[in-house]
Amino acid sequence: MTRDPVLVLDVREPGHDRTQLEAADEDVAELYPGYVVVVACVRDLPAHDAAFRRLAGLSQLEGVVLVATGPLNAEDGGSMLRTPAALRSIGVTLWVGDESGVLWNGASHRAVERTEEVTLADLLTALRQPLVFARVHKAVSQIPHQAVSPGLDIEYATVPDATLRLLRVRALRHLASPEGDSGNAGSIDSVIDKFLEGHQADPTALVQEGSPLDRARAASGSALAAARDAVDVLSRPLTLVRRRLNPAEVFREAGDALAAYLRIVGEIASAITGMAAGGPPQTAKLVDAGLPAPVAPRSRELAEVLEETVEAGLVAGRPLPGLAREAKQKGNALIRPDDPALRGGFETAARAAERVRRAPAFKVWPYPMAALLAAVLLTCAAGAALGSSGVVVGPALVVLWIGLLHRMLYGGPARAANATRLLLSVVGVAAVGAAVGHKLRFLPPPGLSTFPATLVLGLLLAAAVVSAAMLAWRDAVSRWTARLPLRAASAAHRELTGTMDRLVTERWLPIAGLTRLADSLFTVAAALDGVAKAFGETADQFGPGSGSVPDSSGSLTLVLRRDLALIATDVLRPVFGEIAVDAPLTGDDQRCRTEAREHLARYNHHVDHHGITVPPPGRPDDEHRQALTGQLWHESAKSRRILLAGPRSPLPQLCRSRDLRLLSFDNVTMVHFAPPDLPDPALDPDYELLRPGGNAVGVLRLVPLFTKYVRQAEEIQPEET
Secondary structure (H helix, E strand, O other), X not given: OOOOOEEEEEOOOOOHHHHHHHOOOHHHHHHOOOEEEXXXXXXXXXXXHHHXXXXXXXXXXXXXXXXXXXOOOOOOOOOOEEEOHHHOOOEEEEEEOOOOOEEEOOXXXXXXEEOOOOOHHXXXXXXXXXHHHHHHHHHHHOOOOOEEEEEEEEEEOOOOHHHHXXXXXXXXXXXXXXXXXXXXXXXXXXXXXXXXHOOOOOHHHOOOOOOHHHHHHHHHHHHHHHHHHHHHHHOOHHHHXXXXXXXXXXXXXXXXXXXXXXXXXXXXXXXXXXXXXXXXXXHHHHHHHOOOOOOOOOHHHHHHHHHHHHHHHHHOOOOHHHHHHHHHHHHHHHOOOOOHHHHHHHHHHHHHHHHHHOOOOEOOOOOOHHHHHHHHHHHHHHXXXXXXXXXXXXXXXXXXXXXXXXXXXXXXXXXXXXXXXXXXXXXXXXXXXXXXXXXXXXXXXXXXXXXXHHHHHHHHHHHHHHHHHHHHHHHHHHHHHHOOOHHHHHHHHHHHXXXXXXXXXXXXXXXXXXXXXXXXXXXXXXXXXXXXXXHHHHHHHHXXXXXXXXHHXXXXXXXXXXXXXXXXXXXXXXXXXXXXXXXXXXXXXXXXXXXXXXHHHHHHHHXXXXXXXXXXXOOOOOHHHHHHHHHHHHOOHHHHHHHOOOOOOOEEEOOOHHHHHHEOOOOOEEEEEOXXXXXXXXXXXXXXXXXXXXXXEEEEEEEEXXXXXXXXXXXXXXXXX
């Protein structure tokens, strides 16, 4: 059982503390720590003697500080403090004649003025620190009658109530606001994507070798490669005069193979999305088609990832509704029945397959056919004009032209548009050219009309005819290839392969836990909405969050937001626990709403009573709170004055003005204390500074009473029975 290191029992009125004091016994010794402070009225001390004796008998007790309150009234009308004899071996007495006290510098027995800046409650705050308790106990124990009057001054690292209230309202409204969500911290979408990537297997193992899917993928890739090879062959000039495969058949096979690959990928995608949306299981069918077996769910890892992400987002200042909205969107995306990206990719592949099957028309008019007709006319005329040999050369060139262009028009990738009409045009132009040349056969010089010369010229003309036809073929095929959708088909094949791999990685491998993942996101979203409602309702109870705040409020805002973020995380922790152990998910935002209100009530009570610089129970101190505390101390002139205080400094003394005559200023003890986060405090070198926890800087002045005003009460022996 966790207990405070210093137990404070206020027994001035009947109640739990008095009952606990009277019940002090070894049988319940575990209820008592080593240090105990008892607050009792001076007039009631004799009545508590038996309880003091039992308390002093506890073996683990190291010290008792009795805070005796009220005036000293002796039977003869004088003043006398009678300390309990039962506590003489383990206890000391701090007499508080007045709970608010007077300002006194010790120079005389006259007070400067009455003050209420320091009260009995501040004294008890100091004594609750074990280091301060031990030092006070040791110092008073060295005084013969072990009784002193405490004076003290104290300063807390606090924020003005109005500022703290205003910034608390703003922090609550910010976290509950449905607007203003920005930043990448705590991105549920990206974290879930990364979580799903963790299911990814070896890329070579995403499709089983030899399966229908693998065969369809390989067939599509091979057919498209064959189509590209056919295009390369067609583009070569010599292909015009060589035997070649029918390209239309190759392209048709490529389109059919791509369509078959698309069909099996579409069937698999439809089955996976159907299962993800809650449809009937088709695991065996998909494994037979070539997919690997799904992996087991990773619920515990998912819960840890979600908890870390939500906490990071909240600590970074992201509003609760924004995180809830993102969780819902990701959940819907995981179970969507249809993926627009998939559908668009499939439609593109289908169009590409159809275009490959239906190759574009092979057009040769006007280019290169117009230029060829001019070449036909000129070469046939030149051949026929070669003297007596022109009778042979001219018709030979006509036949050569007709043969080459017939092959180009009818033997290309496809039959050329208007092939017959163009071929008849070639025949007509060639005949005209030959006829014109025949009429001009006697014009060449006699030297060119000899048989050897005409033979050489005829061969040159024939070579020119063949070269012109090949160049025209290459030009026509290049123009046709530019309109061929092979690139689009190859890109569609690659996109299908990539889509299939992503589908397997992101949707199929985690399919066993995909619905659970989506349900988990919906549950977290509902919980976040519930907490947001509680934050908004609490902010409304505080009132409007308008007003000005100091320029130095940045550290305070960070502390408040972090505290509220951790409250939200605490409320959500049971939800993450349900996710981790595969428990049924209720998605009940009302429970989270109620628990958040309860957490906020406890937090507000803590802040109102202990300040913002003290971490809430169970929370470790953090750098933002330490920075805030350091900033507050830096701005506090009073804390520096307190640590420099000596015996003659004006300090509140917890007694009445007329009680000062009872105090002896010999052997005064000063106890200075400050929290560890107070940076480099200035201190009188004659004194030691205690560094307890808490959020207070203080000094205690322990002034002994004159010996004649202190008597030890006679111990009352218990009656024998």
